[in-house]
Amino acid sequence: MLKNSTKSYGWATICMHWLQAVTILFMFGLGLYMVDLTYYDPWYRGSLELHKSIGIMLMVLWAAMLLWRFANTNPKPEPGPAWEQLAAKAMHWVLYLTIGSLLISGYLISTADGRSIAVFDLFQVPALPALIENQETVVGEIHEILAWSLIGLVILHFAAAMKHHFLNKDNVLRRMIRPLGQSR
Amino acid sequence: MKKLFKAAALSAAMIAATSANAADYVIDTKGAHAFVQFKIQHLGYSWLLGRFNTFEGEFSYDAKKPEDAKINVVIQTASVDSNHAERDKHLRGKDFLNVSKYPTATFTSTRFIPADDNNGTLEGEFTLHGVTKKISFPVKKIGEGSDPWGGYRAGFEGSTTLKMADYGMTYNLGPASADVQIDLYIEGIRK
Numbered sequence: 538m539l540k541n542s543t544k545s546y547g548w549a550t551i552c553m554h555w556l557q558a559v560t561i562l563f564m565f566g567l568g569l570y571m572v573d574l575t576y577y578d579p580w581y582r583g584s585l586e587l588h589k590s591i592g593i594m595l596m597v598l599w600a601a602m603l604l605w606r607f608a609n610t611n612p613k614p615e616p617g618p619a620w621e622q623l624a625a626k627a628m629h630w631v632l633y634l635t636i637g638s639l640l641i642s643g644y645l646i647s648t649a650d651g652r653s654i655a656v657f658d659l660f661q662v663p664a665l666p667a668l669i670e671n672q673e674t675v676v677g678e679i680h681e682i683l684a685w686s687l688i689g690l691v692i693l694h695f696a697a698a699m700k701h702h703f704l705n706k707d708n709v710l711r712r713m714i715r716p717l718g719q720s721r
Numbered sequence: 722m723k724k725l726f727k728a729a730a731l732s733a734a735m736i737a738a739t740s741a742n743a744a745d746y747v748i749d750t751k752g753a754h755a756f757v758q759f760k761i762q763h764l765g766y767s768w769l770l771g772r773f774n775t776f777e778g779e780f781s782y783d784a785k786k787p788e789d790a791k792i793n794v795v796i797q798t799a800s801v802d803s804n805h806a807e808r809d810k811h812l813r814g815k816d817f818l819n820v821s822k823y824p825t826a827t828f829t830s831t832r833f834i835p836a837d838d839n840n841g842t843l844e845g846e847f848t849l850h851g852v853t854k855k856i857s858f859p860v861k862k863i864g865e866g867s868d869p870w871g872g873y874r875a876g877f878e879g880s881t882t883l884k885m886a887d888y889g890m891t892y893n894l895g896p897a898s899a900d901v902q903i904d905l906y907i908e909g910i911r912k
Contacts, residue, residue, distance in 0.1 A: 575893060576892070576893060576894050576895065577893070577895065585807070646806065646807070646810065647806065647807060648806070649806035650804065650805060650806035650809075652805075652806065671799055671800075671809075671813070672806070673806035673807065673809055673810040674799070674809070674810050674813045674814075674820075677810050
């Protein structure tokens with residue numbers, strides 16, 4: 538039940554998937570909101586601290602989900618045309634890649650001057666030496682582009698899930714809600 | 722013999738050309754003996770300091786004819802450095818310098834009015850954030866003379882305060898932080 542089977546996802550994947558989904562949507566909203574806060578807003582500093590703290594936690598979750606994916610079987614694709622199955626697979630990897638790049642770019646903004654990132658005042662993530670000149674600004678642009686790209690991908694991902702659930706009436710969405718048994 | 726004479730004439734011409742431009746200096750940004758610093762109040766409780774790391778310029782100065790002095794400086798706005806990446810990112814963005822649209826800030830002097838041997842007022846046009854304004858500010862000569870490596874150097878300092886809103890930067894940092902002080906410390910190597 539915890540692990541994936543060839544029929545369905547297990548609780549571990551399901552929990553990580555939805556926790557990531559909710560966190561990413563929240564982070565997108567928080568990101569858009571915080572960059573427009575005025576200097577005297579009480580949340581001007583706190584919003585960024587929160588965004589950074591959650592970002593690091595999300596990085597851990599992202600890595601855990603990726604490791605779990607490699608360490609586990611994956612459900613076989615539901616019946617459908619070969620191109621759809623290929624597109625689904627490609628989409629999953631593009632999502633992993635985009636989320637990973639987005640997280641790394643965020644890290645590179647805040648650590649560009651050698652400062653570490655404090656995670657909820659619990660621990661510090663140290664900085665790496667800056668890679669390029671004006672890193673915070675260059676990577677900042679990339680971070681924004683990636684964030685919007687990810688939301689675009691999420692919409693496609695969501696639309697595909699809806700299509701499978703309501704049009705194809707298959708288990709694609711259902712098996713990501715709770716683990717399905719051997720019987721259908 | 723003819724060749725030697727030609728060479729001698731050429732050297733003499735070169736020396737003459739050099740001495741004609743004896744009052745021309747290039748600002749020593751290569752050796753980082755020049756600084757464009759800025760200073761702004763933080764909340765009215767303290768100062769925030771920063772600088773522009775990349776700029777270049779030239780000036781002319783002859784102690785015998787100080788009224789002929791002139792200077793030209795080009796600052797790369799993206800090189801703003803307040804020792805904090807997240808703040809620098811904000812400063813480069815649309816709320817402040819908007820460096821992708823306005824990559825340089827320039828100062829070109831139009832007149833120098835000497836007051837005494839070491840002081841005077843510099844007038845010129847300053848372009849920042851796409852806005853050009855006439856400004857004037859006091860300048861002080863620190864010193865000039867030979868350096869230990871065979872060159873000749875002269876150094877000056879100057880300071881001016883400008884209202885950010887005058888240059889189209891209206892992001893509200895609070896009532897105490899509407900003005901920014903710019904301090905120039907330049908050392909030139911005579912060409």
